[in-house]
Amino acid sequence: IKPIHIIGGGMAGSEATWQAASAGVPVILHEMRGVKGTEAHQTDQLAELVCSNSFRSDDHTTNAVGVLHEEMRRAGGLIITTAADHQVPAGSALAVDREGFAEAITAKLEAHPLVTIVREEIAGIPPEDWDSVIIATGPLTSQALAEAIHAHTGEGDLAFFDAIAPIIYMDSVDMTKAWRQSRYDKPGPGGDTAAYINCAMDEAQYNAFLDALIAAPKTEFKDWEKDTPYFEGCLPIEVMAERGRETLRFGPMKPVGLTNPHDPTVKSHAVVQLRQDNALGTLWNMVGFQTKLKHGAQAEIFRMIPGLEKAEFARLGGIHRNTFLNSPKLLDEQLRMKSIPRLRFAGQVTGVEGYVESAAMGLLAGRFAAAERLGRTLPPPPPTTALGSLVLHITGGHLQGKQTFQPMNVNFGLFPDITDYSKVGPDGKRLRGKDKGRAKKMAQAVRALQDVDAWLAGEAELVPAE
Numbered sequence: 001i002k003p004i005h006i007i008g009g010g011m012a013g014s015e016a017t018w019q020a021a022s023a024g025v026p027v028i029l030h031e032m033r034g035v036k037g038t039e040a041h042q043t044d045q046l047a048e049l050v051c052s053n054s055f056r057s058d059d060h061t062t063n064a065v066g067v068l069h070e071e072m073r074r075a076g077g078l079i080i081t082t083a084a085d086h087q088v089p090a091g092s093a094l095a096v097d098r099e100g101f102a103e104a105i106t107a108k109l110e111a112h113p114l115v116t117i118v119r120e121e122i123a124g125i126p127p128e129d130w131d132s133v134i135i136a137t138g139p140l141t142s143q144a145l146a147e148a149i150h151a152h153t154g155e156g157d158l159a160f161f162d163a164i165a166p167i168i169y170m171d172s173v174d175m176t177k178a179w180r181q182s183r184y185d186k187p188g189p190g191g192d193t194a195a196y197i198n199c200a201m202d203e204a205q206y207n208a209f210l211d212a213l214i215a216a217p218k219t220e221f222k223d224w225e226k227d228t229p230y231f232e233g234c235l236p237i238e239v240m241a242e243r244g245r246e247t248l249r250f251g252p253m254k255p256v257g258l259t260n261p262h263d264p265t266v267k268s269h270a271v272v273q274l275r276q277d278n279a280l281g282t283l284w285n286m287v288g289f290q291t292k293l294k295h296g297a298q299a300e301i302f303r304m305i306p307g308l309e310k311a312e313f314a315r316l317g318g319i320h321r322n323t324f325l326n327s328p329k330l331l332d333e334q335l336r337m338k339s340i341p342r343l344r345f346a347g348q349v350t351g352v353e354g355y356v357e358s359a360a361m362g363l364l365a366g367r368f369a370a371a372e373r374l375g376r377t378l379p380p381p382p383p384t385t386a387l388g389s390l391v392l393h394i395t396g397g398h399l400q401g402k403q404t405f406q407p408m409n410v411n412f413g414l415f416p417d418i419t420d421y422s423k424v425g426p427d428g429k430r431l432r433g434k435d436k437g438r439a440k441k442m443a444q445a446v447r448a449l450q451d452v453d454a455w456l457a458g459e460a461e462l463v464p465a466e
């Protein structure tokens with residue numbers, strides 16, 4: 001059997017290598033560390049954790065990343081099972097001894113008879129005789145390869161910076177204060193004149209908000225990030241706030257063209273707008289609110305906005321160096337590049353966010369490539385699973401109209417809604433608020449694990465056992 005070439009031995013590449021080799025397909029893994037470093041990695045070990053040592057919550061009953069852990073465990077994931085062997089105490093989170101973890105991954109892959117590891121940088125689009133390739137070079141993809149991909153995809157389809165505006169769960173917005181309206185009631189493509197959720201502030205609220213923004217702790221750009229000139233177009237809100245007290249009112253918080261139906265006589269001094277972020281309408285992003293405020297400060301300050309006092313965040317804002325594709329345009333549901341189908345992509349470069357999500361996309365890319373090599377087609381996991389919801393996210397299934405694609409962690413907002421769950425508590429009373437939300441998440445988690453089992457059972461008929 002001809003080998004699959006996997007470029008990048010990080011979270012995604014290591015997992016993809018394991019999955020393909022476990023299916024009986026030889027892999028050549030090309031990892032540049034050892035001959036060339038990145039700005040963040042410290043060692044030559046495969047699957048090095050660049051920052052935190054946590055894989056986040058391991059609770060697969062009410063937490064979406066915990067569900068993803070469990071799905072990967074059931075699929076024999078290298079990253080998740082090795083993490084369990086190197087676990088350190090972290091409450092309900094799964095955290096690891098980073099050195100022991102990376103050493104174990106490296107040793108397992110080095111020992112696998114079907115895996116060859118080559119320490120080299122792949123500096124361009126791989127040669128044509130590599131007929132099956134997985135590119136898993138991560139947020140810090142080397143410059144030469146990034147430039148080659150950029151030249152192929154064209155301007156705008158490979159991002160170098162990730163400017164993230166916070167995303168809020170719709171059901172945590174207080175609609176007795178907020179309201180739906182598009183600016184000047186301008187109809188959108190479907191004729192909708194109420195596409196946005198608006199949260200208005202009076203002058204005192206705006207001034208207090210501005211003071212809090214300016215005083216809040218910020219994360220600094222790393223030295224190597226300062227040299228990448230890609231973010232002038234999307235300034236952090238706190239930088240705008242520092243430029244002048246009116247700057248935000250003439251930018252993302254402009255109050256024009258909107259009337260607060262809760263009190264139509266009062267003119268809003270500033271308005272924060274939320275835009276629908278997924279097709280289901282469960283997630284809404286804060287328009288123009290990319291920020292480098294520390295996460296704790298963000299939640300506190302954004303809850304000062306009328307209507308968002310109890311906001312729950314699916315993702316907080318940030319700006320950092322992150323190389324990622326415009327995957328909804330460029331990739332198919334097998335994670336293949338539509339214009340060069342012998343190339344698959346996996347990991348953070350596809351527009352997922354986080355160690356676990358990156359490894360998850362490696363798990364799928366490895367299995368898709370192995371199935372293809374063995375003459376079979378493996379369908380993607382159903383969208384009701386954590387794995388499937390991520391594939392749908394990166395292939396554009398959650399996008400609406402002209403929204404731009406932004407990387408994301410796994411969260412229940414990406415799962416299809418569920419109505420079939422018990423809305424009554426053990427005391428016989430109707431569940432409300434957080435209790436109801438929890439019951440819904442539990443039902444989504446149960447459905448995800450049932451559906452991933454069915455997908456794996458179907459796959460077993462496609463891929464021969466080891």
Ligand code: FAD
Pocket residue numbers: 007008009010011012013030031032033037038040041047048049050051052053120121122123136137138139140141142145321346347348349353354355356358359
């Ligand atoms: P990586 O794990 O980075 O692996 C990519 C590999 O490709 C690297 O080993 C690299 O050396 C190699 N490579 C790159 N270019 C080439 C080339 N041309 N040829 C050969 N090899 C190449 N996520 C979290 O969940 N928690 C965190 O705390 C966290 N902190 C982060 C901090 C920083 C500074 C960055 C940049 C990201 C962070 N992330 C974090 C986000 C992300 O989840 C991780 O970066 C994750 O490691 C991504 O997995 P990956 O496999 O896609 O990429």
